Amino acid sequence: MKPQFIIVAAVVVFAAIRLTLRQRGRRARAGAPSSSASSSASSSMSLEARRPSVLARLFGEVGLVAQREVRERIRGRVFQIGTIIILLVVVAAIVIPTLNKSKSQPDRVGVVGALSATLKSTLNQSVVSIGDTMTIVPEADTAAADADLRAGRVDIVIVDTKQLIVKAAPSAADVSTAAQLSRVFATTLGTIAAFQAAGLSAAQVDTLGSAKPLPVTSLQPSTTHRKPSPGSIVSLILVFIMLTQYSTWILTGVAEEKSSRVVEVLLAALRPAQLLAGKVLGIGLVALTQATLIVGVALGLSSAVGSNLLHGSGPLTVLAALLWLILGYGFYCWMYAAAGSTVERQEQIQSLAFPLSIPLTVGYIVSLITASTGRPTTFLKILAYLPPTAPFAMPTLVSLGSATWWQFAISVVLSIVSTFAVARLATSVYRRAILRTGRRVRIREVMSAKQTA
Amino acid sequence: MVADVVGLLEMRGLTRRYGPITALDGLTFSVQAGQVVGFLGPNGAGKTTTMRAIFGLTDLDAGEVRWNGATVDQPARRRFGYMPEERGLYPGMLVGEQVAYMGRLHGLDATKAVTATKMWLERLGVADRWASKVDVLSHGNQQRVQLAAALVHEPELIVLDEPLSGLDPGGIDDIGAVLVERASAGCCVVFSSHQLDLVEDLCESVTIIDHGKLVASGRVDDLATSGARRLVVRLDGDRDASWARGLAGVTVSEVTGGAVRLVLDESVDSDVVLRAAMAAGRVTEFSFARRRLSEVFREALA
Numbered sequence: 200m201k202p203q204f205i206i207v208a209a210v211v212v213f214a215a216i217r218l219t220l221r222q223r224g225r226r227a228r229a230g231a232p233s234s235s236a237s238s239s240a241s242s243s244m245s246l247e248a249r250r251p252s253v254l255a256r257l258f259g260e261v262g263l264v265a266q267r268e269v270r271e272r273i274r275g276r277v278f279q280i281g282t283i284i285i286l287l288v289v290v291a292a293i294v295i296p297t298l299n300k301s302k303s304q305p306d307r308v309g310v311v312g313a314l315s316a317t318l319k320s321t322l323n324q325s326v327v328s329i330g331d332t333m334t335i336v337p338e339a340d341t342a343a344a345d346a347d348l349r350a351g352r353v354d355i356v357i358v359d360t361k362q363l364i365v366k367a368a369p370s371a372a373d374v375s376t377a378a379q380l381s382r383v384f385a386t387t388l389g390t391i392a393a394f395q396a397a398g399l400s401a402a403q404v405d406t407l408g409s410a411k412p413l414p415v416t417s418l419q420p421s422t423t424h425r426k427p428s429p430g431s432i433v434s435l436i437l438v439f440i441m442l443t444q445y446s447t448w449i450l451t452g453v454a455e456e457k458s459s460r461v462v463e464v465l466l467a468a469l470r471p472a473q474l475l476a477g478k479v480l481g482i483g484l485v486a487l488t489q490a491t492l493i494v495g496v497a498l499g500l501s502s503a504v505g506s507n508l509l510h511g512s513g514p515l516t517v518l519a520a521l522l523w524l525i526l527g528y529g530f531y532c533w534m535y536a537a538a539g540s541t542v543e544r545q546e547q548i549q550s551l552a553f554p555l556s557i558p559l560t561v562g563y564i565v566s567l568i569t570a571s572t573g574r575p576t577t578f579l580k581i582l583a584y585l586p587p588t589a590p591f592a593m594p595t596l597v598s599l600g601s602a603t604w605w606q607f608a609i610s611v612v613l614s615i616v617s618t619f620a621v622a623r624l625a626t627s628v629y630r631r632a633i634l635r636t637g638r639r640v641r642i643r644e645v646m647s648a649k650q651t652a
Numbered sequence: 653m654v655a656d657v658v659g660l661l662e663m664r665g666l667t668r669r670y671g672p673i674t675a676l677d678g679l680t681f682s683v684q685a686g687q688v689v690g691f692l693g694p695n696g697a698g699k700t701t702t703m704r705a706i707f708g709l710t711d712l713d714a715g716e717v718r719w720n721g722a723t724v725d726q727p728a729r730r731r732f733g734y735m736p737e738e739r740g741l742y743p744g745m746l747v748g749e750q751v752a753y754m755g756r757l758h759g760l761d762a763t764k765a766v767t768a769t770k771m772w773l774e775r776l777g778v779a780d781r782w783a784s785k786v787d788v789l790s791h792g793n794q795q796r797v798q799l800a801a802a803l804v805h806e807p808e809l810i811v812l813d814e815p816l817s818g819l820d821p822g823g824i825d826d827i828g829a830v831l832v833e834r835a836s837a838g839c840c841v842v843f844s845s846h847q848l849d850l851v852e853d854l855c856e857s858v859t860i861i862d863h864g865k866l867v868a869s870g871r872v873d874d875l876a877t878s879g880a881r882r883l884v885v886r887l888d889g890d891r892d893a894s895w896a897r898g899l900a901g902v903t904v905s906e907v908t909g910g911a912v913r914l915v916l917d918e919s920v921d922s923d924v925v926l927r928a929a930m931a932a933g934r935v936t937e938f939s940f941a942r943r944r945l946s947e948v949f950r951e952a953l954a
Contacts, residue, residue, distance in 0.1 A: 255756070263756050271745065455742075464740040464801065467707040468730050468757045634709050 254480075260469055264477020265484065272448065272485045281444065282489055285437065289497050292433045293506045305332040306376055308384075309344045309353035317401060318360060318391060321408035325383040331376065355380045360388060430508045431570050431598030434520035435591060437493065439563040442527050442590065445486040446535040446559075447552065452478055453539030453629070454548050462633055471630040479532045483525075490524050516598040519607075526611065527590030529618045531559065533625035540632040562588030566595040575601045584610050586617040659685030659808050659840040661706070665715035668701055668864070675701045677864035678715070683857075685808070685840035688831050690855035690872075692848050692945065698864040699844040700737055703813050707734050719809065730758050733807030737814045737844075739798050741786045748773065748782035751801045758805035765804065772800040777826065792823045799827060803834070810834060812843040816850065828854045848945040852876075860949050868952045876942040879951060883922060885929050886911040886937035895932035899925060905947065911937060915947075 254262035254269070272278050306326060314322075314335065326333040336353050338344035341364075344356040348366055354377050356364040363385055369378030387408070394404045453475075456462040465474055494517055501508040508517070538551045562582055569579045575596055583592035583602065593610045596602035661683040668676040676698045683689045693699050704710040706717050707729055717724045719732075741750055748769055755765035773779040776796040781789060786797065795815070802810060810831070816824050831854065835841045845851045848860070852872055860867040868875060882905070887895070893904055893912035901917035902925060916922065922940075929935050943951075 255762075260757060263753070267753055270749075271742075459743055460736060460738040460740040461742055462740065463704075463707075463709060463736040463738075464734060464754065465757065466709060467732065467734040468754075470726060634704075 254484075258477075258480065260473050261477040261480060264465075264469070264474055265481035268452070268478055268481025269484055272482065273488075278485065278489070282492065285440070285489075285493055286496055289433065289437070289493055290500060293497060293500050293508060294504055297504045297506050305334045306355070306380055307336050307353040308333050308380070309336045309338045309347055309356035311338045311341055311344050311356065312359035314357070314360065315401075317405045317408065318388075321387055321391060321405075322384065324409060325387045326380070329379045329383055331379075355384065357384065357388070360392070363388070430513050431516045431520075431595060432567065434516060435563065435567055435570055435595065437490075438520050438524050438527065438590060438594070439559070441486055441490060441524060442531060442559060443556065445482055445528055446531040446555070448482050449478065449532045450535040450539040450552060450555070451545075451548055452482070453536050453633075454542040454545060457540060457542060457633055458545055466634065471633055472626050475536055475626055475629050479536065483528055483532065486528055487525065490521055494521055516594060519594040519597040522611070523590040523594050526586075526614045526618070530586050530590075530614060530621060531555075533618070533622045537625035537628040537632070540629040558587035562591040566591035570595050570598065573599060575599055584613055586614040589614055659838075660718075660720055661685075661809060661840055661842070662718040662721075663702065663705075663715070664718060666702060666705055666712055666717070667714035668698075668705065668710060669713050675864050676705070676712075676715075679861060679864055679866060680715075681859050681866050681869050683840060683842055683859065686835060686838055687856040688835045688841045688843070688854060690851045690858040690945075691842050691844040691861070692851065692858055692949070693844075693846065693861040693867070694949075695846050697846075697862045699846075699861065700813055701864075702861070703734075703736075703811050703842075703844060706809075706811055707732065731805075731807055732809045732811065733758075733802035733805065735798050735802040735810075735812040735815055737817075739794060741794065741798060741801065743787035744785055746782070747778065747784050747786060747789070747797050750786060751797065751804050754801040755804040758807070760805050768804045768806070769800070772804050773797070775830065776800050791818055792820060795819060795823065795827070799830065803830070807839065809840045810842070812841075814845060815843050816845060816847075848949055852945055858945060860945070860952070862949070862953065868948050872945070875945065875948050879943050879948070880918070881916045881922070882941040882943060882947070883914040883916060883925060884911050884937060884939050884941045885914065885925070885935065887929060887933040888936055890933055895928055896925070899928055913941070 254266040341358055347353045348356050363381055365377050365381050369381055391408055394407055538555055542548055565579055565582055569575050579592050582588040583596050589610050663679055663681050666676045666679040691699055701710055705712055719728050751769040752765040755768055778793050778796045815827055831841050857871050859869045893907045896902055896904055896912055896914055901920040903915040905913045905915050
């Protein structure tokens with residue numbers, strides 16, 4: 200199933216690049232802006248000039264706007280501190296579970312005296328039943344075994360198949376390796392001893408020792424749900440934080456330009472659509488940079504410490520989250536920009552931010568609950584196809600293995616199509632509202648202005 | 653005169669209605685490059701709306717703006733410079749970067765934008781504020797930065813909305829000098845003001861509007877010397893100019909600081925006025941004066 204996901208993601212990226220290039224080509228034919236130059240000035244002031252402005256060359260005026268946005272945002276304290284905090288959280292989320300987890304090394308069982316092959320394989324099976332493996336460490340005598348146990352070189356000691364020694368007496372609720380080992384070993388060894396005392400042959404003891412529980416058939420088909428992966432929960436939280444952060448930047452950025460009247464000067468040189476596209480592109484690039492950094496650190500660190508993020512659905516979850524962060528940003532940024540253009544004063548931003556954040560929050564919470572219970576509900580499955588909530592719901596389905604590649608693809612296509620529709624609508628609202636001052640612009644006015652203006 | 657003109661800004665029948673209010677009512681006038689033109693009128697006359705129309709910042713119900721004979725479009729506007737009344741700068745952005753950014757948006761390459769920014773900030777006396785954020789600057793310095801942002805790309809047409817409001821005399825002189833220098837370099841410089849008499853020294857020509865219509869237009873010299881004659885008469889101890897009020901064909905236009913400003917009908921002999929003044933007291937001042945722009949405005953509406 201996995202390769203299909205990757206193919207879908209690659210196709211999306213490829214299509215986006217093709218589209219951008221084609222638009223660029225059209226602009227270039229219409230009359231390209233002058234080329235940028237390399238600088239000769241050497242004062243600190245000309246730093247700006249020396250930096251090759253890739254964005255400006257790629258996208259003309261839109262690139263200039265985006266470039267300013269990237270520079271101002273990356274320089275800002277919000278971005279720098281925010282990135283550091285997120286990275287710390289990610290590092291903690293990856294490293295801490297690997298510390299708690301009984302290292303993937305086998306459990307070390309110290310053995311004083313001989314251990315029959317039958318007993319060895321029976322013990323082995325019981326260790327496998329608690330999800331571990333074991334190695335036998337032969338001990339010379341009880342004193343040496345005690346010393347090894349104290350020093351932590353072995354987890355448990357079996358003395359002549361008659362006695363079990365652990366470092367500290369485990370309580371009933373203890374789930375540490377030593378406690379689990381002592382429980383299963385005590386039962387197994389006791390049972391085997393009873394079989395032997397009953398005078399059974401070695402073969403009979405072997406048969407009884409390797410008894411397997413009966414398979415249980417249920418009348419209702421079993422729903423396949425996986426163990427919730429911490430990776431999917433962390434990436435859900437990050438996607439939510441970043442989507443909220445960057446769409447709020449769009450909202451406040453547009454509103455700031457309008458209320459400070461900078462927009463008057465900018466629109467004397469730019470078309471509204473160029474200014475808007477530049478802002479969306481610039482903040483989007485900042486978001487993508489931050490996300491790439493986080494994913495890079497997460498994957499690199501995971502492979503370094505052997506986290507389970509790289510196993511099972513882990514990498515897929517991360518890639519799906521990254522793709523949906525981009526799609527989610529694409530969808531929401533236009534709505535927030537349109538809303539920002541109707542603001543007259545900065546304090547009106549608050550009253551707009553709340554209703555806009557509702558679909559985002561609903562998608563997030565429903566997905567978070569699903570990710571932690573591991574049971575996708577029908578409601579979540581519906582949300583996974585709605586562009587406002589899909590950025591959370593679809594990656595959750597993917598991480599639970601409950602989405603096929605074509606379901607994923609349908610949701611991606613729906614999101615892209617609706618993003619184009621929202622972008623068109625938002626640009627038209629923005630164009631009409633951004634220069635209106637005096638009071639807050641009502642959406643209905645902006646829509647109906649089409650006929651009268 | 654028209655022969656060596658390089659730029660011509662034309663407003664043709666600009667009309668803009670906001671609901672029941674008509675901001676611009678078929679406004680038509682033109683402005684030639686190479687001079688500083690004052691765009692005058694009382695508050696609410698439609699000056700800002702006209703200026704916004706030049707930059708496509710307001711939709712027009714009718715009419716068009718033309719530059720050098722062609723309808724103004726986006727590429728043409730990139731060669732214009734605009735300084736709006738409610739200043740437009742990013743509060744948190746560094747001064748130098750902000751001005752350079754405006755230059756880039758108007759088509760300068762990165763190197764040129766930085767060089768021009770340095771030049772203009774120096775010229776306007778705020779070069780040391782390159783790395784300051786805009787919102788820590790004083791009002792006067794913000795205005796200078798704003799002007800630098802409007803001029804950085806060497807625009808052909810410079811439009812400034814109330815550039816002198818709130819400035820101290822030093823600031824008015826500095827900004828005025830830059831505007832005059834730009835005009836003599838061949839630019840078309842248009843600036844608005846609601847204080848009609850303040851700008852007489854600064855501009856060569858004026859266009860005066862009211863209620864979205866043209867009131868008067870022409871060279872300041874022509875407007876000031878045309879119309880009825882004005883006399884300024886000062887009498888020792890006279891405070892209310894009662895001596896002049898009975899004279900036929902003479903209107904008292906104002907009394908300030910002991911001097912009375914009289915408007916004479918064509919038939920009135922100034923000697924008659926002088927004799928009446930001398931009869932009322934000791935005459936310390938008796939001179940003909942130019943017509944003020946505020947008088948041009950008032951008389952055109954009368």
